[in-house]
Amino acid sequence: MTASDAFAVGDLARDEGLAFRCFCGLRRFRRDELVALVGADARLHHVGLRPELWCGTCREPPLNGQIVVIEDRRDE
Ligand SMILES: [Zn+2]
Numbered sequence: 101m102t103a104s105d106a107f108a109v110g111d112l113a114r115d116e117g118l119a120f121r122c123f124c125g126l127r128r129f130r131r132d133e134l135v136a137l138v139g140a141d142a143r144l145h146h147v148g149l150r151p152e153l154w155c156g157t158c159r160e161p162p163l164n165g166q167i168v169v170i171e172d173r174r175d176e
Contacts, residue, residue, distance in 0.1 A: 107144045108140065108141050108142060108143050109134045109139065109141070110140030111144075112131040112134070112144075114132075115131075115170065117129050117131055117134070117170040118134060118147065119170075120148065120155075120162030121162065122154075122155040122158055122160045122161075122162055124157050127155060127162075128168070128170055134147070134153075137152040149161070
């Protein structure tokens with residue numbers, strides 16, 4: 101039983117995001133990107149199952165999602 105089971109996208113801090121590893125590498129989503137894609141009430145525990153977040157290149161579902169603190173930059 102972990103806290104992340106009940107943790108939703110909307111509970112992330114503004115400078116937090118999720119990182120997903122797929123066949124291509126590591127992709128990162130900022131909080132507001134996640135809210136736009138899956139909604140603020142999407143549970144983080146299940147968010148990797150949402151096809152909106154799957155990689156457009158390799159079409160692989162994310163192997164795992166990790167909560168990471170990312171800087172709030174417009175682009176890299
Ligand atoms: Zn990929």
